[in-house]
Amino acid sequence: MRVTKRTNIAMRVLMYCAAHTDARVTKSDIARSCNASEHHLGQIVNQLATLGFLDTWRGRYGGIALARPASEISLGSVFRELEAPVPMAECFDEAANTCPLITACRMKPALAAAAEAFYASLDSVTLDTLIDDNAPLVAIFGGGRSEPPPFRTARVASG
Template identity: 35%
Template sequence: MRLTTFSDYCLRILIFVGVHDDRLCTIDEICTAYGISRGHVMKAVYRLGQLGYLDTLRGKNGGIRLAKEPSDIGVGDLIRHTEEDMALVECFQAPGSGRCCIVGSCILRVALAKALDEFLCALDRYTLADLLGPRDRLAALLSLDRKVPGRKSSVTN
């Protein structure tokens, strides 16, 4: 199984905002902390807002914050919402779109479908609150005033 970069970024954004739950966070802070381009972060924040995971406040004093309690944000649900295509193989796509001649008798398809279900069920056992468990270590790693290799200086606002 492999998640898209988009889902990875969505998870990281939620972790950043969850660690900094005492204030509004900015897109620039997230970009700086993770070394992710502004365009990618903006796209993910926009989608997370649409899905109800983030509240986004525009304007001079704006920012983003969690729209739900971390314990109410299921990792499995987030992945289901952010992954565009969970088709592991061609035959998982819309009926009739594949070229495989054994699709009607294929045990591999059954095995892969079961593996996908088990993957998502495993993720369903975790919430954002679980991911925020090592909060102090995460806060230190996501600190904007520490020097990170490959990153210029820190953000001062």
């Protein structure tokens, strides 16, 4: 199984936000630290906000922050949301499948079971596991981890 670039960048965004729980962050800060296009990153931030992983605010005091504590965000849930819609093989895409073996092939159920095992193994890993006691990563992100602010305003689905 190969992780898409979109999921890879999404995980960078979530880790960056988890390393900066003391303040809202900006797309440009994340793009700079994570070596990502700000435009592409903006699309991913919007998707993560729509999925409920991020809160976003517009305007002068706007920014991005985790929608819930890092300890409540499992990698399995993030990967399922972002990777599951991408067909693992041609036979998983009913609209574009041209494989002549589909009625007799036993590979599809084996691949489906392997994918579920992959996601299940990530269910026990939470975002805080990637950040806590990981000073080198936090240093790359230029952040100091502290407790999240006690009050958050309403979420806006745009970054």
